[in-house]
Amino acid sequence: MRLFLLFAALAVFLSPSVCAQATVNAAGVTFVDSASGTNATTITLGQSVTWIAGPLLHTVTNGTGNTDPNAGTLFDAPLDPNNPTFTYIPTQVGTILYFCRFHELFSMDGTISVLPAAPVVDYPGTNEDLVLATGVNGPASSGPANDIKQVSANDTLSVQFSSPAGALAGSPFLILAEGFMTGSAPVGPLPSIHVSLTGFVIVVDGISPVVPGFQPQLPTGGVSLDFIVPPGMSGISVLFQGFAFVPSVANGFFAATDAHEIQIQ
Numbered sequence: 001m002r003l004f005l006l007f008a009a010l011a012v013f014l015s016p017s018v019c020a021q022a023t024v025n026a027a028g029v030t031f032v033d034s035a036s037g038t039n040a041t042t043i044t045l046g047q048s049v050t051w052i053a054g055p056l057l058h059t060v061t062n063g064t065g066n067t068d069p070n071a072g073t074l075f076d077a078p079l080d081p082n083n084p085t086f087t088y089i090p091t092q093v094g095t096i097l098y099f100c101r102f103h104e105l106f107s108m109d110g111t112i113s114v115l116p117a118a119p120v121v122d123y124p125g126t127n128e129d130l131v132l133a134t135g136v137n138g139p140a141s142s143g144p145a146n147d148i149k150q151v152s153a154n155d156t157l158s159v160q161f162s163s164p165a166g167a168l169a170g171s172p173f174l175i176l177a178e179g180f181m182t183g184s185a186p187v188g189p190l191p192s193i194h195v196s197l198t199g200f201v202i203v204v205d206g207i208s209p210v211v212p213g214f215q216p217q218l219p220t221g222g223v224s225l226d227f228i229v230p231p232g233m234s235g236i237s238v239l240f241q242g243f244a245f246v247p248s249v250a251n252g253f254f255a256a257t258d259a260h261e262i263q264i265q
């Protein structure tokens with residue numbers, strides 16, 4: 001019942017993701033990477049490399065040279081005043097050698113080292129002793145690469161909220177959630193708050209006294225909730241995030257967990 005209420009609160013915002021990219025200048029008869037200052041470029045998988053022309057005629061050609069049978073199999077692009085830029089996005093981890101067909105004898109060449117993409121923390125919190133973990137029909141998990149999960153109707157979603165080392169046990173706390181159309185995640189008011197000020201609902205209220213004089217507190221063992229995913233909710237996601245409110249934390253006001261996005265398939 002409560003989950004239906006969560007899903008009723010929908011927020012439609014777009015959060016564009018920005019990927020850093022590399023640029024390489026054709027300087028005379030040398031390729032110069034803007035970051036390294038040499039002909040060596042390092043990126044992570046998913047990032048692009050853009051070459052920028054100088055006044056001379058060049059090519060950007062993968063391979064070790066004109067006699068390489070594989071030369072030009074990945075890219076073989078002109079780079080000159082009429083073709084001022086060329087962009088390539090590698091599709092796998094590894095090293096790509098490239099050269100200029102016109103200036104091979106001048107050693108006009110370079111390398112692209114493509115590293116694995118780092119695990120993504122999609123919804124970072126304040127990195128304190130406060131953890132939200134979620135599980136689908138099994139153990140709950142948290143940490144990098146665990147912020148987004150998929151569920152289907154009738155799955156059991158478990159949401160666990162705790163201060164593993166106990167530093168924030170006993171604090172006033174909140175567990176919040178916000179529903180949205182998958183792909184249109186809400187935009188929070190601060191980098192560590194991912195629910196929007198207008199769209200969140202309170203899942204567990206660890207602030208407001210139920211009995212006057214008795215302040216609720218985060219239990220030492222944390223809080224654990226189980227939901228059965230209702231049918232008919234495909235295409236909707238719910239963002240969960242937990243907070244503790246004590247002056248001893250880094251910002252003096254609150255600690256926040258990573259948020260977890262649960263996408264209903």
Ligand SMILES: [Cu+2]
Nearest residue numbers: 058100102103
């Ligand atoms: Cu050249």
